[in-house]
Amino acid sequence: MSNALVDGNLLGIEGMTATEIEEILDLTDIFAEISQRPIPKVPALRGRTIATLFFENSTRTRLSFDTAARRLSADTMTFGAGSSSLSKGESLRDTVEVIEAYGADALIVRHPMAGTAQRIANWTDAVVINAGDGCHEHPTQALLDAYTLRQHCGSLNGLRIALVGDIDHSRVARSNVLAFTALGAKVTLVAPATLLPSSLAGWPVEVSHDLNAVLEQTDVCYLLRLQHERISEGLIPSVREYVNDFGMNEKRANLLPSEAIICHPGPTNRGVEIDAAVAADPRAVILDQVANGVSVRMAVLFLLLGAGRDLIESPTAEGNK
Amino acid sequence: MAKRERGQTPPFGGVFIAYARILSAEDMARAVRRMAHEIIERNHGLNDVVLIGLQTGGVFVAQQLAEALAEIDGQRPATGTLDVALHRDDIGLRPVVPEAVTDITMNLDGKTVVLVDDVLFTGRTIRAALDALGTFGRPKGVQLAVMVDRGHRELPIRPDYVGKNLPTRRDEVVDVHQQGVDLGAVEK
Numbered sequence: 001m002s003n004a005l006v007d008g009n010l011l012g013i014e015g016m017t018a019t020e021i022e023e024i025l026d027l028t029d030i031f032a033e034i035s036q037r038p039i040p041k042v043p044a045l046r047g048r049t050i051a052t053l054f055f056e057n058s059t060r061t062r063l064s065f066d067t068a069a070r071r072l073s074a075d076t077m078t079f080g081a082g083s084s085s086l087s088k089g090e091s092l093r094d095t096v097e098v099i100e101a102y103g104a105d106a107l108i109v110r111h112p113m114a115g116t117a118q119r120i121a122n123w124t125d126a127v128v129i130n131a132g133d134g135c136h137e138h139p140t141q142a143l144l145d146a147y148t149l150r151q152h153c154g155s156l157n158g159l160r161i162a163l164v165g166d167i168d169h170s171r172v173a174r175s176n177v178l179a180f181t182a183l184g185a186k187v188t189l190v191a192p193a194t195l196l197p198s199s200l201a202g203w204p205v206e207v208s209h210d211l212n213a214v215l216e217q218t219d220v221c222y223l224l225r226l227q228h229e230r231i232s233e234g235l236i237p238s239v240r241e242y243v244n245d246f247g248m249n250e251k252r253a254n255l256l257p258s259e260a261i262i263c264h265p266g267p268t269n270r271g272v273e274i275d276a277a278v279a280a281d282p283r284a285v286i287l288d289q290v291a292n293g294v295s296v297r298m299a300v301l302f303l304l305l306g307a308g309r310d311l312i313e314s315p316t317a318e319g320n321k
Numbered sequence: 322m323a324k325r326e327r328g329q330t331p332p333f334g335g336v337f338i339a340y341a342r343i344l345s346a347e348d349m350a351r352a353v354r355r356m357a358h359e360i361i362e363r364n365h366g367l368n369d370v371v372l373i374g375l376q377t378g379g380v381f382v383a384q385q386l387a388e389a390l391a392e393i394d395g396q397r398p399a400t401g402t403l404d405v406a407l408h409r410d411d412i413g414l415r416p417v418v419p420e421a422v423t424d425i426t427m428n429l430d431g432k433t434v435v436l437v438d439d440v441l442f443t444g445r446t447i448r449a450a451l452d453a454l455g456t457f458g459r460p461k462g463v464q465l466a467v468m469v470d471r472g473h474r475e476l477p478i479r480p481d482y483v484g485k486n487l488p489t490r491r492d493e494v495v496d497v498h499q500q501g502v503d504l505g506a507v508e509k
Contacts, residue, residue, distance in 0.1 A: 026419040030404070033423050039456040042407040072407075302407075302417075 009121045009128040010300055012137035013178040021179055024299055025147050031298035034071060035291070044306050045072035051104035053095070053120075054131070055081040055111040060266055060290060061131050061140070065108050068297035074305070077104060092116070093123055100124050106305055109133070127304045135169050141265055142175035144296040146183060148289050149220055152261050157184035162214050163205075164190045164246055165224030165273055168197045172265045173224055177205055190214050190246065194235040211246050215255040222263045223248055223273045239272060249275045253283070261285050337496055339503035344485055346501050349468065350385070352484035356466055357389035359482050364433055367398050369461070371432045375450055376404040376421035378439030378497055382468050386437055401425035403436075405449035429458035435482075439497035441467040444478035468497050 013021070034040055050069040054062055069076045079099060086095065099107065106127040109117045114134035121128040132138040146156060153159055161180055167173045167189050180187050181204045188206040189196060200207065208214050215221065226242060236242045248262065256262075262274070262284040270276045278284060344352065364370055367390060374383030380402050391397035404421040436450055447465060454460060466482035471489040485502065489495065496503045 027417070029419060029422070030407075030417070034407070034456075037425075037456045038428075038458055041456060043452070044407040 008304060009117075009130075010139055010304065011117050011121060011128065011130045013139045013142050013175045013182070014137065016179075016182065018182045018184070021143065021146065021182060024143055024296070024303065025150060027299040027303065028143075028147050028292070028295045031068075031071075031302070032292070032295040034298070035295055040071050041073060042071070043073045044302055045069070045074035048072075048074040048105045048305050049077060049103050050074045050106045050108065050301065050305075051077040051079060051099050051102075052108045052131075053079045053099065053110070055086075055109075055116075056132070058110055058131070060293060061110065061138075064290070064293040065129075065131065065140075065297050065301075067294050068301055071294070072298055072301060072306070074105075074301070077102065092120070096120050096123055100126055106301065129300065129304065132171055134171065135174070136171050137175045138171040139175050139179075140293070140297055140300060141172050142179035143300070144289060144293045145176055145222070145263060145265070146179050147292050147296050148263065148285055149180075149185075149261075151288070151292070152285060153219060155184075156180060159185040159219050160188070160217055161185050161220040161222060162188045162190050162208075162211075162218045163222045163224065164211060164248070166195045166226055166230060167191050167224070168195050169227065169230070170224050176222065177203060181205070185220075188214055188218075192236060192242075192245070195230070212252065212255060215252060216257070218256060219260050220263060221248065221256060221260060223268075225265065225267065226269055226272050243272055247271075247273060247275065248278050250277050253278050253281060256283070263289060266290065335507040335509040337494060337503075337505055337507050339496065339505035341504045342501055343469070343487060343495075343504050344502040346499065349484065349501055352468065353382070353385045353389050354393075356482040356484060357386055357393055360386070360390065360435060360464075360466070361394055363464070363481070367394050367396055369432045370398045370435060371427060371429065371460075372398050372400045372435050372437055373425065373450075373454070374400065374402050375436060375438040375446060376402055376406075376423070377418075379437045381499065382439055382466075382497070383437035386435075386466065399427050401427065403450060403453055405446055405453050408449035408453045410445060410449070423453075425457050429454065429460045431459075431461050433462045433464065434460040435464045435466050437466045439468050440495045441465070441470045441478075441480050441483075442473055442495075444474045444476040447478050448476050469495050469502055471495050 034042055052062055052065055066076055104126050108129045108131050109120055110131040111133050114136035116133045117128055117130035130137055130139055149156055163173055177187055188208055190208050190211050230236055264274055264286050268274050268279060361367060372383045372387055374380035383400055387397055387400045402424045404423045406417040434454060464481040467480045468484040469487050470480055470483045471487050473491055494505055494507050
């Protein structure tokens with residue numbers, strides 16, 4: 001079974017091989033079919049409890065993990081940083097122990113600090129799934145993006161992908177670069193120098209500062225969200241200047257090859273990294289990404305909590321959990 | 322008789338060694354034709370009859386049944402496939418294989434569903450299939466067609482159409498494939 005999943009957690013794409021990623025994507029087809037049923041629910045994880053611990057705001061990730069858990073008949077528990085005892089000074093470790101004491105089998109963690117999911121995994125026997133830790137990784141986003149690309153382009157092998165925007169602060173970019181290149185795609189990072197990591201050593205990617213030049217040789221244009229704090233941090237001169245150089249508008253969309261697709265992890269800044277008109281273009285597959293998010297997360301939950309672990313690859317394996 | 326690798330059917334892994342051919346391909350074709358006639362007789366035709374083959378062994382049996390029905394009645398019934406892996410009560414003891422796809426595009430409300438499987442054994446697969454069907458609608462009725470009924474039921478389930486009643490020992494293995502039905506054992 002997958003190395004990244006064998007210790008019972010999904011903390012990052014780092015360390016996963018192409019075969020392991022593809023196994024998850026193959027399994028996702030099964031769960032995508034379930035979501036098409038009139039009653040999209042199977043009893044695969046009945047009796048399991050899945051807790052979502054979100055120390056940062058989220059619409060998509062949280063809702064899709066929640067939906068995925070319910071479609072597998074698991075019970076869900078929700079922890080929101082805002083309404084908890086954190087404000088009374090409860091420590092992270094206490095919070096985790098309390099939730100584990102309520103019988104959670106899996107903890108889905110989002111936290112503004114890189115490495116939090118790993119830290120929690122050291123404290124608990126429950127399955128830990130990283131749903132975004134600071135600027136580090138967001139593995140399920142990368143998996144759902146890879147699945148979406150596979151759905152639209154057949155295979156990622158040789159696919160030319162441009163990742164545009166704030167690479168340095170983006171966990172999505174980090175996980176996606178790892179997943180896309182593992183699956184054989186050619187990734188080009190397009191960003192102003194201030195929004196690129198200070199070192200790209202070891203990243204198998206190309207870098208460009210000229211979006212227009214890259215677009216003509218791009219099959220997938222992946223736009224990242226521009227956080228407003230980047231302006232006050234002085235990393236970009238102004239939103240207008242960023243939009244001018246890196247915003248996806250209709251003119252730029254027309255530079256793309258006709259069968260190219262446009263992705264965005266959401267939430268989109270309409271008029272900043274993507275124009276409203278482009279977001280409504282049939283080549284923009286943003287809502288497919290959202291829908292696939294549920295299927296991919298069902299596959300991940302099933303692999304980590306259900307029968308999946310020992311059986312997907314080696315049916316003869318005795319349960320070793 | 323050829324030995325066959327058994328990866329994805331119980332008892333998972335090992336090599337199947339056949340020691341008796343129970344039905345030849347021709348015997349199986351005759352059994353399929355008889356079951357087809359019984360299905361038409363029982364349902365007064367094929368109106369609203371849908372065949373659902375259970376992954377993986379039941380799918381080709383359902384195809385053969387559909388062809389026989391088309392030959393006899395002139396109309397080919399709608400067919401689909403169903404993988405019940407995620408509905409089983411012994412989930413964790415069975416593999417989930419991406420190749421086993423569920424493909425039911427028609428609405429099952431008010432239809433007569435004939436579930437088709439290769440071997441009926443404990444009945445647990447059928448129990449899971451009945452649950453799974455419920456997520457696709459409310460059929461008017463559900464019937465069960467199997468190529469081989471080998472006994473040893475653990476649940477109150479019985480087939481409506483049987484290709485061959487085959488008394489077996491519990492540790493024996495029945496293998497239904499395109500060339501016929503074999504009885505044998507699996508060596509790990």
